[in-house]
Amino acid sequence: MKIGVPKEIKNNESRVGMTPAGVYELIKNNHTVYVQKDAGFGSGFFDEDYKEVGAIVLDTIEDVYDAAEMIVKVKEPIAEEYPLIKSHHVVFTYFHFASSEPLTKAMLKSKAVCIAYETVEDEDGSLPLLTPMSEVAGRMAIQQGAKYLEKPIKGRGVLLGGVPGVPPGKVLVLGAGVVGIQAAKMAAGLGAHVTIMDINMKQLRYVNDVMPSHVVTEFSSEYNIRKRIKDHDLIIGGVLLKGAKAPKLISKDMLKEMRPGTVLVDVAVDQGGCIETSKPTTHENPTYIIDDVVHYCVANMPGAVPYTSTLALTNVTLPYVLRLANQGWEVACAKDASLRKGLNIVKGKIVYEEIAEAFNWTVDAM
Template identity: 60%
Template sequence: MRLGVPKEIKTNENRVALVPAGAEALTASGHQVFIESGAGIGSGFDDDAYRAVGAEIVPDAATAWGSAELLLKVKEPIEKEWGFLRRDLTLFTYFHFAADEKLTNAHLASGATCIAYETVELPNRDLPLLIPMSEVAGRMAVQEGAKYLEKLYGGRGVLLGGVPGVAPAKVVILGGGIVGVNAAKMAAGLGAKVVVLDLSLERLRYLSDVMPANVQLVHSNRHNILEQISTCDLVIGGVLIPGAKAPKLVRREDLARMRPGAVIVDVAVDQGGCVETIHPTTHENPTYTVDGIIHYGVANMPGAVPRTSTLALTNATLPYTLLLANKGWKKALRENGALLKGLNMTEGKLTYQGVSDAFGMEFTDPATFVA
């Protein structure tokens, strides 16, 4: 099979979808790998590293896309790349369609087969291709939140861990999943007072066994959310409904209850965000202020640490990439139920329920395309 890897062109996105070790595994299996020149530079992999393992370096994005049967990316194709979409192309990347109707319609119109990292799902409900980036984003959320609490950036001027004689900052984390757990570990390790809210009592019981003493577990409901954010310094949104829009847990009017200069970091922004006032931002301009509350909405947070993020992501994606390349997408999805759940659309039909629900569009069972 012919696989293409273009350079990511979303603002400040320095990750790459395939590292040289992955290219080596694919070429050893008899596949052709086309890497756009410079695609790996941001993550510390130069063109020679790919050439050394048998990949072909191509001069531009048009060649990388045009040479491929299976195209590997990190982030969804942005508008200037939509012209490369075609019916006989399979794309394997993060899409987050439910948060962007224009993006969804463009890919539907192309007829391309779109397999989304974020909806590949194991029988135990784990999302193996989302987990590594959720781990990175959860940890980064605390770093970024701590920075923007500094007065220089308009924050409350609070040190996350405090000092002897001065209370630490209070961090409220919405969601006790992968993002929430990693954020809690970081915030607790820095000495903050941490509150994690989650709907699942089973999850809260588990977290009570593994979290340090400065992490408090609270059941998530409207009353408790309002109570906790009214006394916090930093809110981290880590709520996820796989493939669907995130629920709005913090409303515009709720900001008036928060302390001026408090910070919100909404990691769920790529799925629409769990804070009503959040919208996507970039690493160049990461924050804005609403009603005195600083909002951080960078949708590709792991792109700021591309070496770590690329290695973590490709460790998880490569086995699935090999399946797709070795068997073709239909056979691979027929034989692998987790990968089948990654199919979001093909032949102009929506095949993921969460995306269909987000826009009121017709849903087609993905199994009908791989039978």
């Protein structure tokens, strides 16, 4: 199969869809890989690295799309890429369709096969291709939140870990999934007092068992959230509904109950956000302020640490890329139930129910 790895063109997105090591495995399996010039540069991988393992480096993104049958990316295509995607393409990337009607309509119009990393699902309900980026984003949420709590950037002026004689900062984590657990782990490591909320008691019991004593669990309800936001310094939104829009757990009126300089980090923003006042931002302009509350809503947080993120992503995507390349998408998805759940749009039809529900459309049977 002919596989294309284009350069990401989303604002400040420095990750790349495949490392040279991943490309080597594909070429070893008799596939042809086209990599756009400088596609890996932001992640610390150079054109020579790709050429050494047998990739063909092409000058433009148009060249890559024209040459390839399957496109392996990181982020969802943006408007400039829509015309490049044709009916013969299989596009394997993060899509997050439920949060973008224009993207969904564009991919339906293209009649391409769209397989979303974020909905590939194992038998136990875990999301193997979302997990590593959720781990990165959860840890980064605390790193970024701690920075934006500083007074020069309009935060409360709180050091999360405190110092002797001064109590630590308070962190509220909404969601005890991968993002939430990683965020709680990082915040606890800094010495902050952490409250983690979820509606899944099994997850809360797990958190209670594995986290230190200064991480406390609480059942998530509007009443409990309203109570906690009044005295917590950093609030992390880490709620995920597979393939669907995130629920709004913090409404605009709740901002007035927070102290000035409170920081909100909405990791769920690429799924629509779990905070009503969230809107996607970029690494170039990561924050904005509403009612004296700092919002950090970067939709591609792991893109700020592209070397780590690209390695982590290729580690988990490569086996699926190989299956798709070796067997073709139809056979691979028929044989692999996990990969089949990654099918979102096929030849102009929505085949993933949560996407149709997000826009009140009907799902098409395969």
